[in-house]
Amino acid sequence: MRYFLELAYFGKAYHGWQRQPDAASVQEVAENALSTLLQKKIEIVGAGRTDAGVHASQLYAHFDVEEKLPENMIFRINSLLPKDIAAVELFEVQPEAHARFDATARSYEYHIVQKKNVFQINTAYWVKKDLDVEKMNEGAKILLEYKNFKCFSRSRTDVRTYNCEISHAYWEKTTSGLVFHIKADRFLRNMVRAIVGTLLEIGLGKMHVQEMHTIIQSESRSEAGASVPAHGLFLTKIEYPKSIFN
Template sequence: MDISYKGTNFNGWQIQPNGVTIQEEVEKALSTILQEEIAIVGSGRTDAGVHATQQIAHFDADELATEKLVFKLNSFLNEDISVNKISHVKDDVSARFEASSRTYHYHLHQDKNPFKNGYSYHFKPELDVDQINKACEIIKDWQNFECFSKVHTEVNHFNCEIFEAKWMLESTNHLFVISANRFLRGMVRAVVGTLIDVGLGKTSLEDFIEILKSNDRSKAGRAVPAEGLYLHEVVYPKDIYLN
């Protein structure tokens, strides 16, 4: 399933007892329409308030008329969630483990704009984009990103392969793009917060390298607000698809 959602009114992707989540809403809709208990697995979690232009999830069910199911789901689902496409894949494919890359976008705007509220981070100070992109080049050559991971995260390792990291400015709108084979919990928002410190001149490139070396979350910048973050694209090998 290729899914888009506005995360503002949700407690993130993953089902939890203390709030409404996207996974819960999609599972509820699927189970009602197909009249069987359906569980879905996403390509990864997004936190409360984070958006997705493309989230991928898989589920198991009997033979489906996918186009009709897309129509029914979109009629049933909350207006903040849309199902864009459903594809048949091989039986053993996992949306979580088969992804070859994930891309996140972070949006930031400097001028007050009521139409960007909830969709972009309003941050007024000027940033040195050239200096930020020098730090992005450092990120692309690094492997261990424990300094940007939420503490007490249960993972086997903190290594990520960064394929792309760049910061772009158009008028007063900023866009940060980062692609990798995997991301740690809270990683992108911590990366952006630290890059902002670089752009403000608070953190030098030498300091930035020391933060990476430290493997210490407390040394990195703050986590920027969720509203500017989007899971933009999830890519899979073409040979997983049956249609």
């Protein structure tokens, strides 16, 4: 039978989600905990890859077992996980349900502070200069007019298509700064950080709003802004069709 495990993690200590031979990853830590508990090798499949240093308040992964798991499994998993990774929920799904391929939407947030905040040094990017949020939101709206976002993707990647369906993208003012919200059916590697970096160029007056059209149409990563640091990025929500749940 197949289970979905909901996880949350603080990404500073990890080289991203995906297991790697010479670096700590969230996937490896979670697999080791489950393998220890179930006394056999467990491999899990995540809903996507987060880069090194990126956080997640919600990420789902699936794995298979032969017998029904006990009700106290979440407590037992958390007892083996480090303090920066938490198991949130565990539930049985349809045998063919897939954490990655069945996801219909993913949401991210990027956090910015505009004054020095010692309590957010690992969870928000400090931008010291004033930003024109209205123009940044104008630039964000332009994203909804396009599907091909090759200009915001890492140059070396093995994806078959650069098309993504973005359903919303906007900046929200907070008491300490700004939060960028974006939701799409899928994301390319480095895409959100590159988008935020480009929108910051607009907010700082280094780029005109309408240049977003030229950048996206160019399909060239060199035309877009620099990627912002990973520590301000959070994967916040993954959505699935009801049909995969029991």
